[in-house]
Amino acid sequence: MRAEIISIGTEILMGEILDTNAQYIAQRLPAMGIDLFYMHQIGDNRQRLVDLITQARGRSDVVLCTGGLGPTEDDITRDAIAESIGEQPYVVPELEAHLRNFFERRGGTMPEQNIKQATIIPSGQSIPNPRGTAPGWWVEKDHAIIVAMPGPPAEMTGMWSNDIAPRLAERSPDSVLISRTLKTTGLGESTLDEALGDIRAGEDPTVGVYHKADGVHVRLASKAVDEAAARARIEPVEAAIRDLLGDNIWGADEDTFQEAVARLLDRRGLSIAVMESCTGGLLASTITDVPGASQFFRGGLVTYTAEAKIHYGVDADVIEAHGVVSNETAAAMAAAVRRQFDADIGVGITGVAGPEPHGGQPVGAVCLGVETPDESYATGYTFAQTRAAIKARAVTSALTLIRRAAIGDLSSGSSGIYRRL
């Protein structure tokens, strides 16, 4: 079963709102065995919408429209569907009575232009909208289904769950698409792509490799008659990839990197404290985004100046000798904050988020230090990015080092300063 989504509204094309409705629907189609081939956003222009609906219903089994069901002249979705299939809308007395009643219960009278919300066409059925005045339409013509849902997300999702999803599910698809995403660290996209060579050779499940901010993701997807059958095909391939990649895999599916690191710290009973300069508190904030962080997060210091670093225990001579942005200073920050908060793992971050160079280092230079009771490690990076991206990449790299510290893998670093304590 093939679907496409059409989101209608000039405010989307003006960039004023993000089309979250399409994402909501897209997330729910694979498990129903429905393949989504296109999403479109289009403005409040009747002829263009008529043409797009006509093209879509010619090539897809289901056309899912959102938006354009309001009472104003700009709301053209009903008329466009009607024109595309060559039918004429007419007022349904029961819908009109319901609508007038809706306004009267709120102490008003229905503006006459709202009457268009009480219309239907011969091939259509009206779909109730428990959260607004605009009913939806379910239209079947020439073997294609055309659905019109309201644009406000609360109304759309309510109608989707109550009516549209169950109706689509009844069409009993002969297959479902189930996916599994394994999230890795420490390997590049191309390296991973090559390493997976043989495993990727199979057609089912398909294996996709995607570079993301938190590492490279490997996505397995299988289409089968039901979820159990799809999972049975995915599992052996997942096991083979886990054998191949081992500790490079840090999580799966909806896991975030900070959650994975947090779970690891929690499981191993390790506490942590961080001293940040160029990231300005973002590492602490990211770690404490995880519910239950108070179990292992001891605290953080944002030491934006050299004086503050020294005040909280960094040796002034280290900064003097090596510079404020150096592996040595990062290691000293990690040691100092570990002492300040009596934590198992201390982390130090010093660098140049820009826009100006600082401490003799260029924009994007970042040094990270980590200290455990047994080891100390510090290493440098250059992130050629914007200020926000430098901060984000420094935090992801710091989480990577924290993870390596927790699994006892600090000494494997190919660059930087490693010491046993």
Next chain:
Amino acid sequence: MRAEIISIGTEILMGEILDTNAQYIAQRLPAMGIDLFYMHQIGDNRQRLVDLITQARGRSDVVLCTGGLGPTEDDITRDAIAESIGEQPYVVPELEAHLRNFFERRGGTMPEQNIKQATIIPSGQSIPNPRGTAPGWWVEKDHAIIVAMPGPPAEMTGMWSNDIAPRLAERSPDSVLISRTLKTTGLGESTLDEALGDIRAGEDPTVGVYHKADGVHVRLASKAVDEAAARARIEPVEAAIRDLLGDNIWGADEDTFQEAVARLLDRRGLSIAVMESCTGGLLASTITDVPGASQFFRGGLVTYTAEAKIHYGVDADVIEAHGVVSNETAAAMAAAVRRQFDADIGVGITGVAGPEPHGGQPVGAVCLGVETPDESYATGYTFAQTRAAIKARAVTSALTLIRRAAIGDLSSGSSGIYRRL
């Protein structure tokens, strides 16, 4: 000039990521006089992409593609553009050398499949990508422009600003849509809507009122032959709104609230330090997102535990008497961190981000304190939201208090504890 946007990537159709690239571009086209008629999202399927590009370049002057420029087999955008216009990609020696050099500088060698990132077609020009390995394409054929930009937002926006936007702007449109957004704090959407009654009566510029996370925005928009003519219509209406709203307006257009607060601190020569509990460093990180924050940001403490708060100078008796989540503790945190960093303004945040209640307070309870040399003020909030949203709203509220402290408006608070020092 007519445009459409095509975003390429199966992960968009799976609902795994939101297409923020299309929104970014859509927001920037009106001021260039370019009308956007369609956005599309499509998967990594070559034939469907070829057909869509062919259709798009037949009806639009500019087709803006993002995504699908990576090195893997799934990355099909270059091939699809080439096929649509009937040309053959070839390797450009300079691009190849640049690419190999990129990998060598990072201590590796280029995987051979990356060679496709060094290709071009006869009707195309390569566009540099300062933030990644995938150059873009600018293709002109049969009176249509086809642009290919990378999918990662940082790479796409960098290429857009550096090359694509200036090239499009050269094509001299015949009318432009200019908008001006005034950003306010301290007023509700309905209040503002009513206050603007007479000003809204005019047709040009149009005046829209929108509730956003950082306050209520008032958007003025005018369409005219050129930017100067549009601005001439907007300016008197903006002046009238500024007269009406005064200090409630904190910024305009692309300003972020943290930038506006930072500019104010910088202009008034005020330094700041923050002690955070439930926000976990997010306030410090948000303030230090602003370039030049080192001019006024002295430092931050993330004191997740009562012990840490006491260690850094909060009176244990205050916590004991009033609870760790209380206006009194927030005020004591503001005072303590102001002393720690010798800053003009100290800020304290204590609250319950969830998921569990804490210190006798429910999830979403947040107390904020602020201290200047002359004044101390603390007040409480209840944010009925998720953990991330509670943190974000606490930070916005803290920035609001910092702004009030800087403009001498702390004593106007209708609730909370105010003291002159």
